[in-house]
Amino acid sequence: MLKTVGVSAAEIDVYRALVATVTGSAVEIAAAMGTDGATVERRLAALQQKGLVRAVDGRPGRFAANPPDTALLPRLERRASDLERARIAVNELAETYRGNAWARGPVEVIEMITGAEALRQRLRQIQEGARRELLWFCKAKHVAMPSGTNQAEFEALARGVTYRVLYEQAFFEDVDAVDNVVRAVRVGEEARAVPALPLRMAIADRSVVICPLAPSGSAEDSDDVTAAVIRGSSLLEGLVALFERYWELGTPLRVTLEGRIGESEVAELQSATPVPEDQHLLSLMVAGLTDESIAGRLGVSKRTVQRRIQSLLHIAGVTTRIQLGWHAARRNWI
Incomplete structure (x- = not known):
């Protein structure tokens, strides 16, 4: 828990033991912890150097814990300040990167990745890095990420990222597809259905899009699957506009109290x-x-x-x- 402020787990254990006993020697703390005195002595020395413990005046070999708010809060504040500066620096670099996209040439604007595992990893990365929204086109028959396995979506939803997902009707023919969509909708996903989608894609914060290029009927989870990663460009803007157009035409999917897709259930739309x-x-x-x-x-x-x-x-x-x-x-x- 305190590793972020430069204190190891082993040192934390010694500090906790000293807080509990008020004062103590290395031998006494070692006995309470069930470890050897030499190890505790080394950790007490490290804690003293970091300002978490102090030697008791006039009592050689005995130590007392410094107050946690005095010893640890300044470290946390410095760490938070460092993280904020790093975040600002990353954002500045990202703005420069996007602003100079065309100067880098088309190879930097469109990146190609190959293999199902590489595609899954990149999809996880853009979701973990998203701050505002994810836009998805979900076609039937996955090429890398089976329905129900995208745990990154639930983590992103939990931190407030908006998910708008369009499913084509054939998607719901896959085993457990309806149950997986119900689960996602219940925790905040906005879902709609359309008869068919022209391609697969995921768009993060309207700044990067991943488009698997596998044609219909391609083998699932193939090492040969290829995807394009597209950054700031008119092509990306066009794909965002394509999503919004299909979203406007999509049928909202609502979940009933019984855990089913309600009146707008895809199977009913065709009947x-x-x-x-x-x-x-x-x-x-x-x-x-x-x-x-x-x-x-x-x-x-x-x-x-x-x-x-x-x-x-x-x-x-x-x-x-x-x-x-x-x-x-x-x-x-x-």
């Missing part, structure tokens, strides 16, 4: 189909007609049009008309 009259209404809505114009075309009231659109939103499991139009097109409703 519901609107009646032909509503398909006609959808085609008019997607064409850009106002509710009033749609009502005139269908010979119904504007209120009826709005009620039927609300019903279609429920059937599709979405919340906006933009999402509804996108899902209607993808599911051949129009």
Whole structure:
């Protein structure tokens, strides 16, 4: 616990024993600890040098512990100050690195890594280093990190990092996939589903993205899997915009009290189909007609049009008309 201030675990044990006995000799402390006197004597000397213990005046060979707040707090404050200066220095270096990205050339902007283990390690690193958010595209059939094994996500969520994750529908066909998503959502992950995703990727703090380049059907956990690590560039900005566009169209996944994905469960999204009259209404809505114009075309009231659109939103499991139009097109409703 006190290693961060330069005190070893063995020295801490001796210091604790001395705090408990008020004063003591090396022999007495060794007897209380069940160790030899010579070892305790060496550790007392080290503690005295570090200012944690002092020799008792007029009583040779006896020592007393200095107050912990006097002996240790200044060390902690100096350590905290050193860490803060190091953090500032790292941030300055990172800003310089990003600012000079193009001066370094494309090799530094796009880094290639090979192998499933190297990819897992890099994914862990960007999550451990994230300070604000992680954005994920999760396709079916993993190439390096099986569903439910990303412990770094739970650690990041615990320290306040936001996770927004988009799953394609086929992802939920994997064994235990639904249970793993439920577990993540319960501790703070924001999850949505779309019919299909164009690629796999993870974006940390909008400053670095990892894109596995394995095509569909590639072997899982292959040593041949290759991924691109992309830093500050217009390509990264484009991938962030791609995520946001798919996120806007995704169906929110909510977890019920029973531990299931609720009304918007992916399996249910494909089963519901609107009646032909509503398909006609959808085609008019997607064409850009106002509710009033749609009502005139269908010979119904504007209120009826709005009620039927609300019903279609429920059937599709979405919340906006933009999402509804996108899902209607993808599911051949129009």
